[in-house]
Amino acid sequence: MFLKTFKQGGIFPKTNKFASAVATQKLPLPSLVKIPLSNHIGAPSIPLVQINEYVKVGQLIAKADGFISANVHSSVSGKVLKIDSVISNAGIEQRAIYIEVIGDEWESTIDQSRDLIKECTFTSEEIRSKITEAGIVGLGGATFPTHVKLNIPETKKATTLIINGVECEPYLTCDHRLMLEHGEEILVGVSILMNAISVEKAIIGIEINKSDAIKHLKNLSKSYKGIQIIGLKMKYPQGGEKQLIEALTNKKVPSGGLPIDIGCVVQNVATSYAVYEAVQKNKPLVERILTITGKSVQSHGNFWARIGVPLTHIVEHTGGVPSDTGKIIIGGPMMGKALNTLESVVYKGTSSLLYIPTIESVLKTSSNCIKCSKCIVDCPMGLEPYLLMSQCENSNWDDMEQNRVLDCIDCGCCDYVCPSNRPLLFHIKRGKEEVVKNIKQRNTQKK
Amino acid sequence: MIEKKIFYVSPSPHVHSGDTILSKMGTVVFALLPAYFVGIYYFGLGALVVTSVSMLSCITFEYLIQKHLLNKTPTISDGSALLTGLLLGLNLPSNIPYWMVMISALFSIGIAKMSFGGLGQNIFNPALTGRVFLLISFPAHMTVWPANLPLNMHYLDAETAATALSITKEYAVNTFEIKDLLIGHTGGSIGEISKLALLIGFFILLIRKVITWHIPISIFTTVFILSELLHLAFPHSFPTTGLFQILSGGLMLGSIYMATDYATSPMTTKGMLIYGVGIGIITVIIRHFSIYPEGISFAILLMNGVTPLLNKYIKPKRFWED
Numbered sequence: 001m002f003l004k005t006f007k008q009g010g011i012f013p014k015t016n017k018f019a020s021a022v023a024t025q026k027l028p029l030p031s032l033v034k035i036p037l038s039n040h041i042g043a044p045s046i047p048l049v050q051i052n053e054y055v056k057v058g059q060l061i062a063k064a065d066g067f068i069s070a071n072v073h074s075s076v077s078g079k080v081l082k083i084d085s086v087i088s089n090a091g092i093e094q095r096a097i098y099i100e101v102i103g104d105e106w107e108s109t110i111d112q113s114r115d116l117i118k119e120c121t122f123t124s125e126e127i128r129s130k131i132t133e134a135g136i137v138g139l140g141g142a143t144f145p146t147h148v149k150l151n152i153p154e155t156k157k158a159t160t161l162i163i164n165g166v167e168c169e170p171y172l173t174c175d176h177r178l179m180l181e182h183g184e185e186i187l188v189g190v191s192i193l194m195n196a197i198s199v200e201k202a203i204i205g206i207e208i209n210k211s212d213a214i215k216h217l218k219n220l221s222k223s224y225k226g227i228q229i230i231g232l233k234m235k236y237p238q239g240g241e242k243q244l245i246e247a248l249t250n251k252k253v254p255s256g257g258l259p260i261d262i263g264c265v266v267q268n269v270a271t272s273y274a275v276y277e278a279v280q281k282n283k284p285l286v287e288r289i290l291t292i293t294g295k296s297v298q299s300h301g302n303f304w305a306r307i308g309v310p311l312t313h314i315v316e317h318t319g320g321v322p323s324d325t326g327k328i329i330i331g332g333p334m335m336g337k338a339l340n341t342l343e344s345v346v347y348k349g350t351s352s353l354l355y356i357p358t359i360e361s362v363l364k365t366s367s368n369c370i371k372c373s374k375c376i377v378d379c380p381m382g383l384e385p386y387l388l389m390s391q392c393e394n395s396n397w398d399d400m401e402q403n404r405v406l407d408c409i410d411c412g413c414c415d416y417v418c419p420s421n422r423p424l425l426f427h428i429k430r431g432k433e434e435v436v437k438n439i440k441q442r443n444t445q446k447k
Numbered sequence: 448m449i450e451k452k453i454f455y456v457s458p459s460p461h462v463h464s465g466d467t468i469l470s471k472m473g474t475v476v477f478a479l480l481p482a483y484f485v486g487i488y489y490f491g492l493g494a495l496v497v498t499s500v501s502m503l504s505c506i507t508f509e510y511l512i513q514k515h516l517l518n519k520t521p522t523i524s525d526g527s528a529l530l531t532g533l534l535l536g537l538n539l540p541s542n543i544p545y546w547m548v549m550i551s552a553l554f555s556i557g558i559a560k561m562s563f564g565g566l567g568q569n570i571f572n573p574a575l576t577g578r579v580f581l582l583i584s585f586p587a588h589m590t591v592w593p594a595n596l597p598l599n600m601h602y603l604d605a606e607t608a609a610t611a612l613s614i615t616k617e618y619a620v621n622t623f624e625i626k627d628l629l630i631g632h633t634g635g636s637i638g639e640i641s642k643l644a645l646l647i648g649f650f651i652l653l654i655r656k657v658i659t660w661h662i663p664i665s666i667f668t669t670v671f672i673l674s675e676l677l678h679l680a681f682p683h684s685f686p687t688t689g690l691f692q693i694l695s696g697g698l699m700l701g702s703i704y705m706a707t708d709y710a711t712s713p714m715t716t717k718g719m720l721i722y723g724v725g726i727g728i729i730t731v732i733i734r735h736f737s738i739y740p741e742g743i744s745f746a747i748l749l750m751n752g753v754t755p756l757l758n759k760y761i762k763p764k765r766f767w768e769d
Contacts (some may be wrong), residue, residue, distance in 0.1 A: 001541065014462075082486060252766065252767050252769075255766075298492050326454065327455045327456070327461060333459075333461040333462040334462065335460065336459060336461065338458075338461065339454060340453060340456045356461055360461075361455040367468060367566070368564075369567050370471075370566055370709045371567050371712075372471065373709070373710045373714040373715070376763050379489045379763075382764050382765035383764065383765075384714065403762075404765065410459075412459050415459075415460050415463070415465055416460055416464050417467040418466075419467050419470070419471050420566070421463070425460065426458040
């Protein structure tokens with residue numbers, strides 16, 4: 001059968017989706033949660049609670065600071081202890097609200113039942129404001145505030161809603177489980193999102209290794225208008241929004257552009273589910289699914305975890321860290337972050353806890369570039385990673401800008417295929433920072 | 448409580464394809480084995496001596512230069528010196544004195560590779576540079592090939608014969624059959640004689656994705672079209688057909704294994720095509736109009752010099768371009 005995919009570049013890493021057949025479970029509540037104020041891309045939220053105040057699950061505890069920011073809600077009920085620092089996944093200190101857990105009392109407005117509510121009579125503006133209120137961010141990993149994407153500038157027009165159920169990262173299974181267990185809710189969420197941006201058409205793209213999810217959603221989608229499910233060939237990084245749009249619609253986002261430039265809005269399946277809960281059940285984003293897996297893990301699993309739960313608590317209740325673990329990764333192995341300690345907590349964007357054995361963790365020494373051109377062939381954006389790296393080493397920021405370093409999507413295909421083990425992506429990311437700085441400087445000088 | 452354990456941190460990605468320089472070089476060596484065996488079968492002892500001396504000297508010189516001249520950790524374990532040595536050996540006639548092979552290996556590794564900064568930094572293909580160095584310095588030894596006798600036990604005193612290209616050039620008649628050229632029943636350098644064995648290697652390289660088709664196929668096509676046109680226009684001056692030109696001499700060994708050398712060939716597919724067509728044109732010009740019967744070595748080295756320019760100005764197809 002001919003399956004769609006994106007045309008240029010891409011790699012085929014081993015999928016290792018060990019946890020795909022394991023149903024989601026609930027985790028017991030910890031005694032303390034630390035809810036970070038920077039759960040998303042954009043400005044940190046502003047705390048609204050007082051010390052010693054009693055909060056309920058779903059209560060707004062910090063509000064968005066500006067447009068590109070998101071509300072934060074309490075994920076537990078209990079007493080606010082303090083606002084202090086927490087070590088983020090990247091190892092940086094960030095501010096978080098510490099709450100001592102007392103019982104599990106939810107806000108009375110939240111519908112905790114599991115009944116499906118299909119009917120949605122809200123106008124698109126009401127939907128958007130509900131999504132803004134609920135603090136929903138992109139749950140695919142980038143954590144970009146969802147309401148920003150749904151607020152389409154007047155000069156542009158959305159025609160297609162693209163839903164990302166690709167989950168092309170190896171090991172991760174949280175979206176797969178969600179599609180199997182909450183397919184109806186996702187489809188209602190998609191309809192709501194279609195309504196929010198006033199489009200008639202939505203396409204859900206799912207890679208073929210999740211054929212059960214494709215079949216399940218295809219069956220369900222018959223009763224929903226305008227939603228199409230498309231199975232895609234397996235290829236990394238198909239979950240990148242530019243690659244996904246090309247695979248599904250054959251349209252290409254221009255350099256430096258956004259999906260909306262070609263009439264597309266991309267949302268993740270987990271985000272659609274969160275939208276359903278926010279709009280139909282009044283439930284803000286306070287929990288998400290977390291995959292716990294790795295080659296040496298005895299029992300792989302997918303767990304519903306509240307935002308702000310310390311990782312140590314999760315590790316304790318999921319069988320501990322395997323003894324041969326050398327690296328712990330938040331997210332997938334291609335784009336995830338390696339933790340140096342377990343002091344971090346669950347963020348809105350935390351999709352997995354992945355244990356990598358020590359043998360695979362040790363950095364191999366890199367050698368000379370042999371100019372094999374594998375990095376160019378496999379770069380999904382058509383860049384020249386080998387060249388960008390050498391320009392970065394020589395601090396040639398202007399050359400890097402000319403060679404389109406800002407179009408890099410951080411997918412890591414170049415590093416993956418490099419026979420010399422060169423840290424290409426690291427240098428490209430570093431170059432991007434400098435180029436962005438230079439552009440900002442130029443713009444202020446112009447003014 | 449969980450014990451406090453410190454973990455490794457590194458930037459993403461955290462998985463790797465497992466490809467190494469050694470695995471790439473190893474695959475090329477593996478792909479060269481069929482041609483190597485045919486060479487040993489037809490040229491016997493001489494072939495074994497020349498290739499062994501060549502491989503051993505390349506590895507030794509690389510080790511000595513890195514260890515004692517550059518004070519670096521030797522990287523002979525990456526297999527690139529072995530490959531250079533094997534390619535150099537396969538590009539030489541089997542009755543060449545071993546000390547010439549050693550000089551050539553020293554030139555390949557010392558001048559063409561190490562003085563430019565080692566693996567990946569060289570501008571010109573090391574094995575070819577070594578070969579051309581010998582061709583210019585000792586033309587008498589480099590243009591006399593031993594006759595093609597199965598399991599020959601003679602080395603320096605082997606009976607000699609001319610190659611298909613040199614005969615047709617000298618007498619302007621083509622007495623060779625395509626079948627002999629395919630199997631390797633002809634004079635020539637050790638590794639170049641059997642085109643069938645070389646094509647098997649080409650498929651291995653393509654399947655293992657060590658190289659792409661662009662460079663060899665563009666060279667074949669260019670040489671075929673130009674030679675065929677010359678043959679059709681002036682059949683008396685140029686008695687050989689396009690097919691004969693592709694199947695004779697070192698063209699196939701050169702285009703599959705030497706022109707595709709990573710460091711000295713362009714990085715983008717568009718660049719590779721230009722490079723291949725360039726090699727094809729220069730080869731045809733040298734083969735048809737110069738005093739040399741063979742031109743692929745010079746053509747590749749000349750286009751090696753153009754590669755940095757192609758890399759600078761020819762960019763890959765960007766994602767957003769059609």
